[in-house]
Amino acid sequence: MTEKNLEDDWYPIxxxxxRVQQxxxxxxxxxxxxxxxxxxxxxAIHEAEAEAALTSTESATTLLHEIRxxxxxxSRRLSRGLHQMYRLRDAGDLEGACQQMREILAVEVVPHYRDIAEGQLECLGEVE
Structure with missing residues (x-):
């Protein structure tokens, strides 16, 4: 899914x-x-989990909050990691820059954010 397509759904989410939080x-x-x-x-929420959540307003609300x-x-984790990665890369610390992306990959579940982190590792010369 492209970034544009993601934003087409993520923005309404x-x-x-x-509105629900208010x-x-x-x-x-x-x-x-x-x-x-x-x-x-x-x-990274499985179809079966989402379908089960859509059976009631309460569980669907929980699903909505989890997606958000x-x-x-x-997004915040990736932004912070990229900022640190660029800072370290620009200072000549390629290992430290790579480590920033490895740390994101260790915890990130959202495929789009994982793809970005993996792409940065490739650009830095490391393939996971």
Whole structure:
């Protein structure tokens, strides 16, 4: 899935989660179910887990929060890691720069963020 396609789904997830966090109840419309169903695998939530969560508003709300959490935390982790990696690379510490990406890969589950970290390792001359 391309970054554009991800943002086409991740942005509505953020907006929906914002509304729910502000007290608006999640309404499980066909559109909301489709969004959650489509977005879950992009953050490494298995189809069966997502389907099970879509059986009630309470579990679907939990799924929504988890999708948003993975998007947000992964983005922050990757941004911090990339900043450190570039700083270390520019200072001539290629091993330290690689280590930043290895540390992200050790904990990151979102495939898009993992792909970015792996790509950076390749650019630095290390293939995982």
């Amino acid at each position: 953020r907006m929906l989660d914002n 007290g608006e109840p999640l309404v499980l419309t066909d559109e909301a179910r489709a969004l959650l169903r489509r977005t879950a695998p992009t953050v 959490r993975r998007i947000t935390e992964g």
